[in-house]
Amino acid sequence: xxxxxxxxxxxxxxxxxxxxxxxxxxxxxxxxxxxxxxxxxxxxxxxxxxxxxxxxxxxxxxxxxxxxxxxxxxxxxxxxxxxxxxxxxxxxxxxxxxxxxxxxxxxxxxxxxxxxxxxxxxxxxxxxxxxxxxxxxxxxxxxxxxxxxxxxxxxxxxxxxxxxxxxxxxxxxxxxxxxxxxxxxxxxxxxxxxxxxxxxxxxxxxxxxxxxxxxxxxxxxxxxxxxxxxxxxxxxxxxxxxxxxxxxxxxxxxxxxxxxxxxxxxxxxxxxxxxxxxxxxxxxxxxxxxxxxxxxxxxxxxxxxxxxxxxxxxxxxxxxxxxxxxxxxxxxxxxxxxxxxxxxxxxxxxxxxxxxxxxxxxxxxxxxxxx
Ligand code: UD1
Ligand code: UDP
Numbered sequence: 001x002x003x004x005x006x007x008x009x010x011x012x013x014x015x016x017x018x019x020x021x022x023x024x025x026x027x028x029x030x031x032x033x034x035x036x037x038x039x040x041x042x043x044x045x046x047x048x049x050x051x052x053x054x055x056x057x058x059x060x061x062x063x064x065x066x067x068x069x070x071x072x073x074x075x076x077x078x079x080x081x082x083x084x085x086x087x088x089x090x091x092x093x094x095x096x097x098x099x100x101x102x103x104x105x106x107x108x109x110x111x112x113x114x115x116x117x118x119x120x121x122x123x124x125x126x127x128x129x130x131x132x133x134x135x136x137x138x139x140x141x142x143x144x145x146x147x148x149x150x151x152x153x154x155x156x157x158x159x160x161x162x163x164x165x166x167x168x169x170x171x172x173x174x175x176x177x178x179x180x181x182x183x184x185x186x187x188x189x190x191x192x193x194x195x196x197x198x199x200x201x202x203x204x205x206x207x208x209x210x211x212x213x214x215x216x217x218x219x220x221x222x223x224x225x226x227x228x229x230x231x232x233x234x235x236x237x238x239x240x241x242x243x244x245x246x247x248x249x250x251x252x253x254x255x256x257x258x259x260x261x262x263x264x265x266x267x268x269x270x271x272x273x274x275x276x277x278x279x280x281x282x283x284x285x286x287x288x289x290x291x292x293x294x295x296x297x298x299x300x301x302x303x304x305x306x307x308x309x310x311x312x313x314x315x316x317x318x319x320x321x322x323x324x325x326x327x328x329x330x331x332x333x334x335x336x337x338x339x340x341x342x343x344x345x346x347x348x349x350x351x352x353x354x355x356x357x358x359x360x361x362x363x364x365x366x367x368x369x370x371x
Contacts, residue, residue: 014111016046036371083110128159177353321346
């Protein structure tokens with residue numbers, strides 16, 4: 001347990017999935033720099049492979065979590081329920097002044113719910129995003145988390161507008177910008193222009209398409225996944241394709257018997273660390289993804305993006321022409337969209353703040369907690 005110095009306030013941060021480690025890298029830093037907030041990290045264990053978890057702590061200068069709950073797999077109820085019980089035990093022991101959670105995963109909901117039941121105020125980073133698709137586990141997680149949070153740190157003007165329309169009091173909504181933009185400025189800038197990934201894979205700048213796929217609605221629906229696979233095979237016949245495979249997706253492709261055919265045509269690689277990923281993103285001719293974070297990173301590096309979904313939470317980029325939706329329903333339409341994106345550009349927009357979201361979060365929490 002962290003000793004509480006005079007005037008210091010204690011924050012327990014609950015995280016567990018890849019994008020949360022990345023987001024926390026800048027926010028934890030800002031909390032530490034504030035000098036007034038002590039942070040205790042609780043890793044739920046939701047993501048556990050070294051290349052889905054440890055690599056980010058090592059690369060992005062994050063302290064090791066004080067607690068590792070080692071909870072993963074199982075159904076949504078089993079996973080979230082076990083996290084809820086274990087996070088509650090930690091909170092009862094640590095007695096923090098606030099609990100901080102990120103995004104929309106099962107770890108987010110478990111952390112927020114455990115806290116609110118103990119009357120500990122919840123800070124939600126990346127509040128207010130909506131896909132308006134309640135079949136997505138993420139939509140359920142984010143709506144419920146927003147509903148029980150005391151600070152709703154919003155990444156975009158639209159996210160704040162969604163919350164207002166849902167009747168959330170203005171006093172709870174704190175527009176700060178997107179912490180992923182902070183990360184891109186802070187850590188993305190460390191990536192060497194002639195990094196190792198391109199050399200290793202034998203790729204040329206602007207000479208390949210980068211893809212990532214992990215959403216349940218794509219991986220768990222064999223029809224949609226087969227459309228993604230056929231579309232990427234068609235793209236790979238024209239330009240090299242690099243696909244860092246999320247373990248969930250690797251598992252499904254293996255079970256469907258598609259892995260051998262794919263690996264003959266596509267650079268299938270294991271998940272990579274953040275710095276290698278940024279290198280791959282920066283030099284891609286186009287990116288095809290169902291990831292939330294990767295859609296924005298494509299824009300940060302001004303690479304055209306095709307989103308392999310029916311809808312997106314990051315509509316600003318669709319409106320600005322940097323991103324297009326290509327639902328995996330028809331493989332010709334998807335491969336045409338990907339090839340059509342190559343060489344395209346959007347308008348100059350700045351929807352994600354100034355790159356100081358983490359500092360704004362730390363300042364607001366210090367002020368409100370009287371630290
Ligand atoms: C989760 C989040 C999703 C987020 C994504 C980020 C939920 C409901 N979903 O999806 O919002 O976009 O993380 O990547 O919280 N696995 C491994 N090793 C790992 C991690 C996962 O083998 O280190 C495999 C396991 O078989 C696991 C499966 O992937 O059961 C799915 O993992 P899970 O965390 O449930 O969902 P994600 O698809 O990763
Ligand atoms: N990412 C990474 N290695 C990979 C794939 C993704 O470091 O092999 C990073 C990516 O650059 C982005 C984040 O992980 O910063 C996005 O996470 P993910 O796609 O898992 O989840 P989402 O953003 O959709 O919730």
